[in-house]
């Protein structure tokens with residue numbers, strides 16, 4: 001340390017000695033070197049008094065003070081919380097007590113007689129030591145403050161943050177991360193169950209973190225936007241997007257991985273507080289899907305016939321599976337028959353069975369599907385297409401609970417629950433006489449109507465993420481997300497093939513996608529075209545009036561703001577232009593965060 005440093009002003013030194021000559025000499029030596037202000041005290045009590053009312057950078061004290069001991073003074077100094085260095089001055093007979101003073105925290109001791117050079121050398125050393133101590137203390141305080149600041153950020157962000165060392169030990173994780181790793185919304189059990197090994201967390205979040213951490217540790221490069229479905233204990237799923245990056249210190253030392261995860265689940269419109277976004281094989285949380293789930297749950301338990309209606313690909317087979325799973329018959333067989341897939345005679349023996357020799361080619365007895373479904377459920381898909389003769393046979397079975405295999409005389413009694421599905425308009429068929437009205441009512445004791453996907457477009461993002469996760473796993477692709485434009489196109493497309501078509505589109509995109517993000521180019525032309533040619537969008541979307549002047553890739557938010565402006569803030573008119581009802585418009589505005597007064601902004605100049 002440079003001497004000059006301590007010879008500058010404001011080096012406050014206290015000299016305690018009962019010999020006036022020593023006090024004076026020391027003061028003179030030090031003052032000449034530029035130290036100061038210098039205070040002197042002749043007695044123990046005088047020293048205590050000045051120590052209590054001043055601060056010092058250095059105290060030089062005789063070890064013997066007219067009956068009192070310098071070591072007592074040292075004790076008093078430390079008790080008062082004063083940390084500056086204390087140098088003891090001692091004569092030969094007191095060397096032991098001086099050494100003891102050092103053990104109790106004195107910086108050092110100087111043996112008498114003390115010449116100028118020795119004194120100055122000790123003073124320099126003590127002060128530079130003191131300065132180093134002060135710097136260390138300030139640094140520690142700064143570090144402590146910074147740590148607390150980081151901890152505050154760490155615990156107040158809604159994202160989950162986890163840091164992991166090179167051996168997969170969790171170094172730090174915030175409360176959100178704990179909750180997601182433990183699937184618990186209760187903070188109470190967090191501390192009880194947390195482990196510091198990342199691989200001990202076996203839920204989707206834990207597995208995804210582990211996978212990303214391994215990848216970062218192996219390649220030392222970032223993993224971005226890894227999206228996973230995480231199931232909460234209540235059955236709801238959240239879409240979590242993970243970013244994992246190498247944890248490096250300033251010197252390019254690799255210290256592990258930092259993972260930041262964010263819940264990117266998009267709220268579906270019309271969801272309430274007790275909504276489910278997953279039910280058996282279904283994904284979706286719109287109001288209409290809630291009704292479907294509730295109906296399946298309630299009807300599942302009763303043994304009535306159920307008719308499931310809906311366009312192709314809306315999930316009718318899923319409904320049949322869910323109904324069976326909800327029923328008391330769940331451990332018995334669910335037998336499925338696609339009535340449209342075979343001609344009448346084949347269907348008859350498929351359903352009712354036949355005995356050997358019943359017709360040409362019937363070489364042995366065949367057990368029908370009805371018999372196979374005994375005590376279980378028979379799912380008759382595409383029931384709208386069956387012939388009048390088969391309709392009559394089915395009606396008899398529903399009335400009598402018995403059937404007769406082809407070529408047999410004796411009826412067989414079975415206990416089978418019938419679930420039928422159709423994608424044709426039954427009322428038309430009944431009206432034109434191609435389907436028996438009596439059978440229709442027998443089948444339709446309860447009807448479950450599945451909405452086309454174009455009528456519940458809010459459900460598209462969650463389905464997209466669901467299928468993305470599914471095919472990422474299945475095809476072993478490293479796809480992490482989907483671009484906004486691609487998602488926009490998917491939500492604008494009319495989906496004539498409903499969820500099945502969406503599933504195929506995502507599967508195809510995953511096959512074609514070589515990078516981490518699905519984008520427009522991975523879709524067929526008719527889907528890509530959507531945002532650029534809004535007139536291609538389904539009839540339930542914007543009518544021409546609202547669309548004509550909208551730019552390409554317009555978002556739902558821009559679309560609504562634009563229409564609200566055109567309607568000069570009149571929500572009923574805007575809702576009409578958007579082809580939705582007023583309450584849906586309000587909900588959308590609330591969800592997307594459009595302030596009510598935005599609508600009052602002046603209409604664009606080019607609007608009529």
Ligand SMILES: Nc1ncnc2c1ncn2[C@@H]1O[C@H](COP(=O)(O)OP(=O)(O)OP(=O)(O)O)[C@@H](O)[C@H]1O
Nearest residue numbers: 281282283284312313314315316317318423499500
């Ligand atoms: N809400 C949904 N969530 C997740 N997957 C769904 C949903 N609806 C349908 N699917 C999936 O879409 C595909 C088609 O569903 P399903 O076979 O049940 O439709 P369907 O109405 O019976 O069709 P079709 O009338 O053509 O037989 C299946 O892979 C099914 O798992």
